[in-house]
Amino acid sequence: MGRYVIRRLLQMIPVFIGSTFLIFFMVYALGDPVAALFGDKAPDPATAARIRKDLYLDEPLWKQYLHYMGQILTGDFGTAFNGQKVTELMASAFPVTLRLTIVALLFEIVVGIVLGVLSGLRRGRSLDTSVLLITLIVVSIPTFVSGYVLQFLIGVKWGVVTPAVSPYAPFGELILPGVVLALTSLAYVTRLTRTTIAENSRADYIRTAVAKGLPRHRLVTRHLLRNSLIPVVTFIGTDVGALMGGAIVTERIFNIHGVGYQLYQGILRQNSPTVVGFVTILVIVFLLANLLVDLLYAVLDPRIRYA
Amino acid sequence: MEHQRDQPVTLLDVRDLQVEFHTRDGVAKAVNGVNYCVDPGETLAVLGESGSGKSVTAQAIMGILDSPPGRITGGEVLFRGEDLLTMGAETRRRIRGAKMSMVFQDALSALNPVMSVGAQLAEMFEVHEGMTRKDSRAKAVQLMDRVRIPAAKDRVGDYPHQFSGGMRQRIMIAMALALEPDLVIADEPTTALDVTVQAQVMDLLAELQREYNMGLILITHDLGVVADVADKIAVMYAGRIVETAPVHDLYAAPAHPYTRGLLDSIPRLDQKGRQLYAIKGLPPDLTAIPPGCPFSPRCPRAQDICRTDRPPLFAVSHGRASACHFWKETLDER
Amino acid sequence: MPEPEPYPEPRAVDPQPAMDAITPGDGGAMTLATGDARSLGEGPLPGGPGSAKSRSLWSDAWHDLRRNPVFLISALVIVFLVLIAIRPGLIASGNPLQCDLAKAQEGSQPGHPFGFDTQGCDVYTRTVHGARASIAVGICATAGATLLGSVLGGLAGFFGGWWDALLSRIADIFFGIPIILGGLVFLSVVTSGSVWPVVGFIVLLGWPQISRIARGSVVTAKQNDYVQAARALGAGNRRMLLRHIAPNAVAPVIVVATIALGTYIALEATLSFVGVGLKPPTVSWGIDISNASVQIRNAPHMLLWPAGALSITVLAFIMLGDAVRDALDPKLR
Numbered sequence: 001m002g003r004y005v006i007r008r009l010l011q012m013i014p015v016f017i018g019s020t021f022l023i024f025f026m027v028y029a030l031g032d033p034v035a036a037l038f039g040d041k042a043p044d045p046a047t048a049a050r051i052r053k054d055l056y057l058d059e060p061l062w063k064q065y066l067h068y069m070g071q072i073l074t075g076d077f078g079t080a081f082n083g084q085k086v087t088e089l090m091a092s093a094f095p096v097t098l099r100l101t102i103v104a105l106l107f108e109i110v111v112g113i114v115l116g117v118l119s120g121l122r123r124g125r126s127l128d129t130s131v132l133l134i135t136l137i138v139v140s141i142p143t144f145v146s147g148y149v150l151q152f153l154i155g156v157k158w159g160v161v162t163p164a165v166s167p168y169a170p171f172g173e174l175i176l177p178g179v180v181l182a183l184t185s186l187a188y189v190t191r192l193t194r195t196t197i198a199e200n201s202r203a204d205y206i207r208t209a210v211a212k213g214l215p216r217h218r219l220v221t222r223h224l225l226r227n228s229l230i231p232v233v234t235f236i237g238t239d240v241g242a243l244m245g246g247a248i249v250t251e252r253i254f255n256i257h258g259v260g261y262q263l264y265q266g267i268l269r270q271n272s273p274t275v276v277g278f279v280t281i282l283v284i285v286f287l288l289a290n291l292l293v294d295l296l297y298a299v300l301d302p303r304i305r306y307a
Numbered sequence: 308m309e310h311q312r313d314q315p316v317t318l319l320d321v322r323d324l325q326v327e328f329h330t331r332d333g334v335a336k337a338v339n340g341v342n343y344c345v346d347p348g349e350t351l352a353v354l355g356e357s358g359s360g361k362s363v364t365a366q367a368i369m370g371i372l373d374s375p376p377g378r379i380t381g382g383e384v385l386f387r388g389e390d391l392l393t394m395g396a397e398t399r400r401r402i403r404g405a406k407m408s409m410v411f412q413d414a415l416s417a418l419n420p421v422m423s424v425g426a427q428l429a430e431m432f433e434v435h436e437g438m439t440r441k442d443s444r445a446k447a448v449q450l451m452d453r454v455r456i457p458a459a460k461d462r463v464g465d466y467p468h469q470f471s472g473g474m475r476q477r478i479m480i481a482m483a484l485a486l487e488p489d490l491v492i493a494d495e496p497t498t499a500l501d502v503t504v505q506a507q508v509m510d511l512l513a514e515l516q517r518e519y520n521m522g523l524i525l526i527t528h529d530l531g532v533v534a535d536v537a538d539k540i541a542v543m544y545a546g547r548i549v550e551t552a553p554v555h556d557l558y559a560a561p562a563h564p565y566t567r568g569l570l571d572s573i574p575r576l577d578q579k580g581r582q583l584y585a586i587k588g589l590p591p592d593l594t595a596i597p598p599g600c601p602f603s604p605r606c607p608r609a610q611d612i613c614r615t616d617r618p619p620l621f622a623v624s625h626g627r628a629s630a631c632h633f634w635k636e637t638l639d640e641r
Numbered sequence: 642m643p644e645p646e647p648y649p650e651p652r653a654v655d656p657q658p659a660m661d662a663i664t665p666g667d668g669g670a671m672t673l674a675t676g677d678a679r680s681l682g683e684g685p686l687p688g689g690p691g692s693a694k695s696r697s698l699w700s701d702a703w704h705d706l707r708r709n710p711v712f713l714i715s716a717l718v719i720v721f722l723v724l725i726a727i728r729p730g731l732i733a734s735g736n737p738l739q740c741d742l743a744k745a746q747e748g749s750q751p752g753h754p755f756g757f758d759t760q761g762c763d764v765y766t767r768t769v770h771g772a773r774a775s776i777a778v779g780i781c782a783t784a785g786a787t788l789l790g791s792v793l794g795g796l797a798g799f800f801g802g803w804w805d806a807l808l809s810r811i812a813d814i815f816f817g818i819p820i821i822l823g824g825l826v827f828l829s830v831v832t833s834g835s836v837w838p839v840v841g842f843i844v845l846l847g848w849p850q851i852s853r854i855a856r857g858s859v860v861t862a863k864q865n866d867y868v869q870a871a872r873a874l875g876a877g878n879r880r881m882l883l884r885h886i887a888p889n890a891v892a893p894v895i896v897v898a899t900i901a902l903g904t905y906i907a908l909e910a911t912l913s914f915v916g917v918g919l920k921p922p923t924v925s926w927g928i929d930i931s932n933a934s935v936q937i938r939n940a941p942h943m944l945l946w947p948a949g950a951l952s953i954t955v956l957a958f959i960m961l962g963d964a965v966r967d968a969l970d971p972k973l974r
Contacts, residue, residue: 011813018814026826136963140956142907144914145948148934156938202373204416210371211411212482213404214434222430226421238816245819249911253934263822264915267829275826283817301421302466 004304008294012287023279024065027272072280078273080266086277089262094281097258099171100250101243103178108186109236113229116193120228121220123198131194135187143246147180147253165256174256181250185239192235196228203227230300237293241286316388318522319368319407319490320344324382326363326546328593329375335593337363339546340382342620345522347489350513352525352533352554354569355543358590361526364543365492368524369409370399386490405435407490408483410512413499414475418467424451424478425463431485450481454511473504477511484515490522497532509536530573534558539626542566545591545601548620552627562629562638564606600631608633698892702968712964718957725769726776733769737762737924755946758929759936768946771926774919775954778836778843779906785844786905787898790851795890797852798859799882805856812849820846824912834920839912843905854897858890865889896966903958910951926951 052058059067071078077086115135119128138146154176155163165173200206201224209223248260255261259278266274298304326338338360345351355361366372368384370391384391386407391399411417419427428450429443438446444463451459454477467475476496483491493512497505513536516523525537533540534554541551542565550563561567571584588605591597597604603613612632620628623638631637706712725732740762749756755764797805823846831838862868868885876885912918913927914934921928926947933943 011810014810015813015817018811019817022814022818023823023826026830136959137952137956140903140907140959141948141952142911142914142955144911144934145930145944145952148930148937148944149948152937152941204411204413205419207371208409208411208417208482209419211369211403211409212431212434213400213402214430215400218430218434223419223422227419230421241817241819245822248821248825249915252915263825267825267917279818279822279826282819282822286817286819302423303420303468 004298005291005295008291012291016283016287019283020069020276020280021065023283024068024276025061027275028061028064068276072277077277077280080271080274086273089274090277090281093257093259093262093278096256097244097247097251097260100174100178100181100247100256100258101240103171103174104182104185104243105236105240107179108182108189108239112186112189113193113232116190116232117197117220117225117228119190120194120197120201123194123201128194131190135190138183138187141183143180143184144249144253146183147177147250150176150180151253163254165254167257177250177254177256180253181243181247185236185243188239189232189235193228193232196231197224200224200228226300230297233296233300234293237289237296238286240289241282244282244285317344317385318347318349318387319524320383320385320388321364321368322383322385324364324367324384325380326360326367326372326377327380328377330594333594336596337377337546337593338367339596341543341546341548343541343548343551345490345524347522348517348520349539350516350523350525350537352527352537352540353543354527354530354533354540356528356590358593359543360546361543362494363546365409365494365524365526369407369492370403371409401435404431404488405486406488407492408486408488410476410479410483410491410493410496412495414472414479415467415499417479418475420467423464423466424470425465428463428478428482428485431482435486446485450485451478454478454481454515456481472500473508476500476504476508480508480512480515484519484521487519488521490524491516492524492526494526495528496525498527498529505532512536530569542569545596546593547601547630548628549602549630550628551620552623552629556624556627560638560640562623562627562634563631564608564633564637565602567637567640608637698969702965705968706964709964709968711960712968715957715960715964718953719961722772722776722954722957726773729770729773733766735763735766737767737770738922749942756940756942758943759932759940764929764943764946767924767929768926768950770924771929771947771950772954774836774923774925775906775909775951778839778909778919779902779954779958781836781840782843782847782905782909783898783902785840786847786901787851787894789844790848791855791891791894793848794852794855795859795882795887798856798890799863799878799886808852808856812852815846815849818846820908821911821915824908825915825917828912828917831917834923836919836923839909839918842912843908847901847905850901851894851897855890855894858893859886862886862889892969896962896969898962899965900959900962903955903962906958907951907955 049058068078075087077090079085080089115131119131122128151163154160161176162173165177205227206219206223209219214223244259247256247258248264250256251258251260252264259282263275263278265271266278321341321343324338324341325336328335328337341360341364343351343353353361353364363372363377366377367379368391372379379392382392386402391402394402418424425444425447428447429440432438432443432446433440436443448459448463451463456462456474456477462470467478470478476499480496483493491512496512497508500508509532512523515521525533527533537554539551539553540557541548542557542563543549544565550557550561550566552562557566558570561570565586568584568586572586574583586605591601591604597614599612599614599616600606600609600618603609606613608631610632616632618630618632620630621634623629623634629637740760741757742761755768758764758767793808797808824842827842827845828838863886868881868889871881871885909918910925910927910930913920913925914931916931918927919925929947930944930951933940933947937944
């Protein structure tokens, strides 16, 4: 088990370097952060050169990258061009997005798995057919469409919740945005759970369990669920990253000042340290979530634990 | 014989059982009127090719038929005189595993991969006898000892994939015998095992059967196993029993051309060098079983009557029957 | 927001269900020497997916598809969409860029069933013309990602070794970038508003998914007995790949690609909505929805028509993929 964890950790390193370098390359090599800083005005050449030197922008790209990563390891994410520390922006943005992601994840896990299990157990019946149809429709409606429509209906027309979220974004106000963020993943989780439940309920070991005379609830909870949820757990884990990344759209719709908002602002203003810093953190979160999934996988499936 | 007097009725009596499967190509008649019975302590071997309906019959008896697509369309399964097919689901569940149980062919896929073997064994006691987790764990260790798994105490927490094929099948047997059932159905219990291990597992099963005086239905296509352990044989073909006989009678002189073909296709040391006999043709498509005797297209003895009239089971002698119009001729052939 | 299809591992399709086991019982064992190894009860039924009478996977799948209403409806919708993508003039004769500010945000009226948007453009004409960009991005991006992914993944699965390991790590890197985030970063430096940068970006982030599927199904196909037999008979790599492995490994790739097509269309719309995808004057549902979203309280019709068209398009492709998967993968039935 220990060796397994270490192996997974080592495998993460090249992926981390690759992903962050790719982002770094796109932001710094293809945009011109200094020009962006001055907006429409042509910068004074001497000032521009000084800024470039300060930011190591005159060095080759790989050196800039190494320098940047070195700074990050000491907790210094640099300063946004407006003078605010990137870490300050993070401190205000990440908790908001984290709350949003938690709401979405909870919704996705609870509703998705329950619906998936129910329809998987009733394969071919009317509940199953309608769940399949609804999830298909939900998958087909892009988040930004369902977001606006739900905001309009629930927030504006019926006035059930406030349509916009206040800057502190408490959990209560994040329920609707969380649901919107989760919808697509929720549909996938439902379908995946249904498929694995349906597949596993035909497995030989389930037939054995029936032949053992187990009551139905025990059959489902002890034998069927644990085997069926292994791939679902994998999906949900990898989805954490996608949810946090996808929050850009949701946060824009509901005017939530989270990671997506800051990133969007950063990109609009070509605020490179902000963009690279936030993305780096998101990549780390994504990788850690994957590691967590791998560990959970090993806990759930002894065949991996002892491999 | 004390035992016999308590149970005046047969342990298991299958009467005219019929099972269908609904497939894309139509209705496959997998079991078409099977009759057999088993007494306590008796071993019935059910012999047949894949697709002959032997496993489906067993699943119908156990109540683990996949339905849909499978469906029992007729017949009775009397267990100690009570029809299992008309029984309530809950009553039937209590019988399953406790009074009658099953040993499956491939223990690796038949055991839950993510549950320790100890937990899977202990579960039997928790569910059927309401034992505590601790007591049932101790029982599981005893059972593993009983089926001669070395260091049972240390291995009770291990998972199925950590055992060898033979050991896994022993666990499967332990599970089936955990509550000392009256009837055990073993569906090709040794087919998936190495030849060297097959005999050990079969011996263990036979030994435990004698000890508990259980009825045993042994489903197999291995004629070698049958000769050693069975009391009587039922040969199945296309969902029907074509011959049933005490084991030694059948080996001495088969009364059905199909049985004869099976026996002739066993390689024999004293006939080394001769070409091995093979029954020509294929088993019939179960969605369109030919009229008359289903074996007639492949039968060396077939006459016109075989293609038109379906032969009933003719009584050959005491405890012996054959579904062949020419059973006498077949019997006399040797 | 499209997610990767939830297949951590490819669900390999049994490549040749019609190929019955022709291996006789191992020599000497006392098994019934009666030839065929048909199974019933313990396995698939006769005529079921396991032993169909010499039907191939493909003709079997086609047989199923023709009778599947989901397939028929989605195929019909897609044919229609492709048609109006090629010739929008067939059902909308107006010019989507010709607008009349005086009619801004007006509702439905004769000749203009969907009303007008903020710039006074006819929503019906714009919705019809918007199909072109979506379909073009969907088809081009899917073609590119599938080609790149299946060639790279297929070779990795076939040859294994360091190439396989390297490719897996590279694919991991692209997987490590959340897709909308990547779009924001990558596409914000592009000034062109045409479909090509968007197609390029989707191919760049989409191929790893296809390559994983292709790799997995090639590895599965490689392990088949008849492939091993072909190898033993001296078939060369080229012949092995093209004649024996590729035909048996394409089914899962086709399934994933069809579903991906739908999600790519949704992705394009999302990127256009965020402002980094297609840009005016390209007519795109994503842009129209984005513009309309500001006015949703006053004129919801401006949002609902393009949003509905987009959703139906995505739905049609996902349903098609679903139907194809059901037909090609008997195990899921």
